[in-house]
Amino acid sequence: MTGGVDTVPELAVVIPAYDARTTLPTQLAALLAQRPPWPWEVLVCDNGSTDGTAALVDDWAATRMPELRLVDASARCGPSAARNIGVGEARAPRIAFCDADDQVGDGWVLAVRHALDEHEFVAGPFEGSVLNEGAGSAVSWTAQTEALTVKPFLPQFVTAGSGNMGVLRAVFEEVGGFDEGARTAEDDDFCLRVQLCGHELVFVPEILLHVRRRDGLWRVCRQAYAYGAGERRLLHRYQEFVEQGAGQAPTTVAADGAAAVGSDPVRRAARRLAQVLSRGARRIGRALRRAVRVRRPGDLADVGWRVSWSLGWRLTRIDPALPRVSSTDPRTLHAGAGR
Template sequence: MSEPDVSVVIPCRDVVDVVEDQLRALQAQDFPGRFEVVLSDNGSRDGLADHVEAWAREFGLDLRRVDSSAVGGVSHARNVGLRAARAPVVAICDADDLVVPGWLRALAEAARGAELVGGVMDVISLNDEVRRAWRPGPPADGLPQKFGFLPYAMGCNLAVHRDVALGLGGWDETYVAGGDDVDFAWRLQLAGHRLAVATDAVVQYRYRTDLPGTARQFRAYARCEDRLLRQFAPAGARPEKPSRFRRDLSWLVRNVRDVRGDEAARGRWVCRFATFRGRTAGNLRGALGR
């Protein structure tokens, strides 16, 4: 059998209850070439390995599992999947999201002219209005940016040339709670490679439904900002103006009554506070040289 044109890597852990929908969505792709699906299992305890052969038969996919349990974290799972991939182009998606028809074809076509391709996110289809109110949505038809610097591809919706990713050392596994996809995309571009957007490569992205978990996620993302700034400031990344701190604090004080409001208002305030707290902690850690 010939080698696949694209390898789809899904970093995963304990996803038996949700991954079948994503596999069904991959089955429905209209990609004209051959592709394989690699489940990079980061330490599942739900019997994931026992289902792989049955899933391959049920969905008619070239599907296999690789063990990435040696080190916890999505970056390690991506790297193990990247090394195991048999195709020259590697696409990445998450187990609990849904890729829309045309997703893989759009990524692969865009990858002919760029070493890294990011798709776009649909946050409407899988999330109720309350959860959407908790957080700002991603760009509707482009790639996100940070610190007035370079755009980046989100780690749950991208394609990359395997040799380029391996040449960069893959994803930095010391970014364990956010910032990994930003770091990867910025290092790639600073090495002279191209980043493109594929607007037809849409992933229906699933938000967390519990407020404490969402707040922890926001705090972790914000904590990594100082590290990204220190790492990429020589290349042109610039911190937010000092007025950002005062503006955010003022908003939290003005709207503190929302903590007793409805679920949407309370969640929006809690997530904004978590981001403020994480950003402040990251700045302090940077000031102390940690």
């Protein structure tokens, strides 16, 4: 059900897309199969595709899915920009995010809507077998299958992948959306800023997403290197909260800039940070030892991921001018401060 022209949708599903013509139909079909009994909208935000993605969306909208809308998101590059532009075009007070190469699980639309009626910010689990049965050189694991992610250097927070996430529009706008200066870990950065503004991120098992892993050793290694670099960028931006130490409840920043939780002893923070920085070297060593006993392409992909992630972490050099998030300056919680 889509409602009339003037009906305000109750949920907007925002899908960033770049050259997604081959995978997007799977995602759209999964959404269409669970059309809700209330007005909604599905926005595919085309980030400059050249493979006919836009034409595919127009065809689906005209022939089978009137709630579907193509958004030209080519003005700025990257998935963060595509999502931000999509939310700017959406009309609903509740926003759900999924990706063009994945597949939402049965009941996903209703589950996100119901979750956002109870919570401000939600995420669900990833499932890794449905879309990867024929993969030859993909990694053997799937993240976020049973719980949210905890960064080792920021254990007082949780994070989630943007491919399976829902948030109230007001909360999204409060933090300025996703940081368009981040090429990876932009979803982690978003989660951290939302929590620092005082909004809880809640894990909802019913919001299930079937995720498509990268296949092919080179693609796996490129993604892993970028992810390692993204983690290094996070460490820089949230250095103040790293130094607060482990075991604290999430620190929130009040409107006047006051932090709600104080810092742990410097010695404890320094020890924790040293452990994080040394993890990359140990991971490379373990991965190289495993490389001599790989038995299948997936084993090699696992090794390639660990080595490449560690290289991305260790070799990435962060511009000292990159803005840090600060408990004394609430403006740094806005995505525009990181661009």
